[in-house]
Amino acid sequence: MSALVDDATLGPRIADYLQQQVGHPVRVGAVRRFAVGFSWLTYAVPVTGLQGGDDATELILRLGPDYGLFAPYSAGPQVMAMQSLEGTAVPLPRAYWSSDDAAIFGAPFMFCEKVSGAAVVPWVAAGQPGLEDGYRQGLAEQFTDILAALHCVPWQQRPIAALAHGITAENAALRNVEQWEALIARWAMRPFPLADWGIRWLKAHTPVAPRVAIVHGDYRTGNFLEEGGHITSILDWELVHLGDPHEDLGWASLPMYMGGSKLICRLAEPEGFYQRYGDKAGFEVSMDSVRYYRAFSLLKLAATHMAAARCFEEGRFNDMRMPAMGSQVATCLRQMEKTIESTR
């Protein structure tokens, strides 16, 4: 296990690293850590002189510590995805430097542009009102259009093609289920027969994808920034992969992200969402595939909660939100079973 560079010495280390990258001295101000996320650590890094003068800018540094939820980490997939999406209709921060060499900051890392805006929280407290209608509908349209744009990107000629490993429209679902089955085997601290049963059902009912696309993997409210009603950036690309675009639709439609409403991610009426998405993405949405991937997403979410419980139990984190997340495995598996039942 490599030691993460502590917050106080991180600034000078960043200055040294950036100087090597740009070939001239830079000054780094007080590094500020954001208190969000359970996985990658996120820091705001004020830098002066990146362009060689007195220019001031703020970068985002993301570190994937070996005690994090999904550790061990690699910056590779998200950087490849972000580079692949430059110049497309998907708004996202520009990725700069990255490395998996833990000798530099004690963990894999990536630097990217800081984009302005705030996140809309997916969870609401009991009795909290929904979003104002005009604002919500505006965000819903952008949320839908950006997802469709992501799934239309011709990835075959871009860096993310390195993640293809022989994926096809026919094998995309099975490969995905097998990957999460292996993660559950690694993370579960006790047997979950309902998860085993769900995995068998998912393997026996794999749909053929309409195309192989870049799948965000965690596309929902909370993972984009908005400013003045405009989505300025899609964030958190750590679960990005190639697969069936229906997977992102299934994930976005999880009841956990509806905030007590009937709206997808607290934003979009389901019927309009699928219709608009299909028109923009250029294929007819299969509701059977959406339900399949909703069931899969519930298994994936259960697995994430198993990871949280293990991460806490092994003492890698004392963050009390982790066991709280870990206590939600039963909720996800129950919903998964109901979703599967609804397809029979």
Next chain:
Amino acid sequence: MNNSFPRLIDGMCATLRAEVLTRLDDEFARGQVFGVINLLNTFKVRADWSAGFLLQQIAAQHAALDGAAALLNEALPTPVPPSTPIAELLALRDAQNLRIAALLERVDAERAALLPESAAQAEALLRQAMRAEVDLELRNAPRPLFAEMSSGTEG
């Protein structure tokens, strides 16, 4: 709950010391936090998960395994002793879950060779047991406070 009782207590105490006390200036409030830590440490050595809750889960599993074993010509499960330490109950719950998973896998794999009615009944019993386990888990869990945990404010 998927974490062990002592680890949760350790985590709560560590969080209170490292994340709360370091940001709390009021002397009385700090005293209250130390009082809570003291009590949590007492719970760690004197308390454990509820046996009643676990026994309900185990009874549901046992009834299903009993029925399914008869339908599938398998050995009947061993009865649960009336008074058993929590650690043994947890181990028993896990062992019975492994058995449920194995029998369901067998039903799936050998469905064509089994009597259709026996296969269907055994599957229904085992799935009912899985459902009972998660339903009991959900009935014994408070409303999650994810909105409050994300915002740090009372809902």
